[in-house]
Amino acid sequence: MGAKLTVVVVEEDRDRAIAIVDALREATDCDVFVVGNSSALARRIAAHEPDIVLIDINSPTRDMLEELTLASGPIDRPVAMFVSNSAGGLAQAAVEAGVSAYVVDGLAPQRIKPVIDTAIARFRMVRQMRTELAETRRALEERKVIDRAKGLLMKVKGIDENAAYSLLRKTAMDQGRRVAEVAEALVTASELLR
Incomplete structure (x- = not known):
């Protein structure tokens, strides 16, 4: 990808958000916006018109997963979700909700670029299939x-x-x-x- 990306990171922990932003800027040319709390999440994400949304969650619940994916607009843009723990069935629920990439064991800096590239490619493929x-x-x-x-x-x-x-x-x-x-x-x- 040659174009500069606009990335929204959904992360409540300030220190973790800073580490993610640093890793993103090191991995790829991008503008990064951090959304630190989930109030009015959909509006806050849409305001930045991101190319991709990265969501970092320790242990998501089905309700949280549904709320975050709906708010991040997986039909409008790729969404990559990073989780610390894999709970039963949540990966499938995330994919069904439109998440382009569901990565277990958290967001490791060296994996950011490949995950972003994969999420964007998968999103484009699914969007093409929906259009067809x-x-x-x-x-x-x-x-x-x-x-x-x-x-x-x-x-x-x-x-x-x-x-x-x-x-x-x-x-x-x-x-x-x-x-x-x-x-x-x-x-x-x-x-x-x-």
Whole structure:
């Protein structure tokens, strides 16, 4: 990574926060902001628009994990969580909550850069998959609407499927709209006329 990172560190212990900031600045070119207490955590993190959030917790509970991950916006940015103790099932809960990296045995200075790089790479991969999934769902829904509109046209006009699609496509081109938009309007209008 060549660009300068903006990192938010969530750490309540002042001395530990200073050590983390020093380790970050030594490991990579970054601007670091420390959030020392969890009041209004989501707003405080979002105010810095970080590239990544690092959370350092000794022994997280499920409630704390959920609150911190929701506040740090794992859908908006990568989140790396460093814990001292591994409690049963918390790693899986963290990943399910969107944490990009869950590291047991705390935040060791020599591991910061590889963990940040991995968290960012994993976040980008998951975001790409979410985008592709959303696009696929949208295309499937559009296909269903187009098929319903074709069925309506076939029934009302007594035409075959190809002619129905051609009519939808021609109407869309004439109106400067997408075929799915014309199909949606047709299906909506037919439901109103029932």
